[in-house]
Amino acid sequence: MRGIQKAFEQANRLRQRILKEENIILYDRDGNISTTIKGKSVKNAYCICVTADNFGPIATDLSPLLEKQPDDPFPWAVNIFDLEAFLNALHKKNWGVDQLGEFLEQRSLLHGKAFTGDELEIAGPFVLEGSLNGLLSQNESRIFLSPDLAQVFDDIYIEDQGGPKAQLTRPSGLHFSQLGPVPSNFSRRDAENHVSKIALGQALDAILPQSRKKIGRNDPCPCGSGRKYKHCCL
Numbered sequence: 001m002r003g004i005q006k007a008f009e010q011a012n013r014l015r016q017r018i019l020k021e022e023n024i025i026l027y028d029r030d031g032n033i034s035t036t037i038k039g040k041s042v043k044n045a046y047c048i049c050v051t052a053d054n055f056g057p058i059a060t061d062l063s064p065l066l067e068k069q070p071d072d073p074f075p076w077a078v079n080i081f082d083l084e085a086f087l088n089a090l091h092k093k094n095w096g097v098d099q100l101g102e103f104l105e106q107r108s109l110l111h112g113k114a115f116t117g118d119e120l121e122i123a124g125p126f127v128l129e130g131s132l133n134g135l136l137s138q139n140e141s142r143i144f145l146s147p148d149l150a151q152v153f154d155d156i157y158i159e160d161q162g163g164p165k166a167q168l169t170r171p172s173g174l175h176f177s178q179l180g181p182v183p184s185n186f187s188r189r190d191a192e193n194h195v196s197k198i199a200l201g202q203a204l205d206a207i208l209p210q211s212r213k214k215i216g217r218n219d220p221c222p223c224g225s226g227r228k229y230k231h232c233c234l
Helices: 002-019 079-091 098-108 120-129 147-160 188-194 195-207
Strands: 023-027 031-038 048-051 075-081
Touching: 002 023, 002 048, 048 079, 075 079, 079 120, 079 147, 079 195, 098 120, 120 147
Parallel strands: 048 075
Antiparallel strands: 023 031
16 A cells, blocks of 8 residues: 555646646656656646556555545556556547546545445446446445446457457446445345355455455466466456
8 A cells, every 4th residue: 555655645746736737847767858748738637556466445445545635636546457458448449538537537536435356347337338427326325346347348358369349338228236336234135136256255355354365356367277367267
């Protein structure tokens, strides 16, 4: 978490200077000028903290630990593999910076509301619906997300490997509530009726100490195939 905190502080200082219409000169590692950001030409700036590792619920909900001013928006903390998958999905839909900006604005509002160990379970509904309003409009103060919401990224991966074309929009007649969140006051029986055992395990891990080892989407698959869990037995 300390790495995300330091990355946010550095990015937020830069964001604030840009929004004050300052001109920012960026240099590469050799000390050469890489680019110049002209503050007067920038409408908005967002903080993205890219990590090499998957920090799970710590990164997907920064509200308990991140230190920031109340007026500062939450950054997007995402591991490099999920970032690659999300940008590839945007490319598949012929979306650009406008859609990315909309996602970042809506995503920052879900900290403290949505619980998941996988950032792609939040990004999935945006890819399918072009908005996170399905999550933001939930009346419950806390919602737990299902792995089903990230399925579109697995479908895209299969398509890229020569498989069938991925479905990039929500099937007609299928409502968000049928796929996704479990209310914060759920019982174990209710949860099992709405989400998979994987999602239930993530929710219970946040409440009760567990000694069992969790398998992340980007971890090696325990079957020994050598592939990532999300691309194998998940």
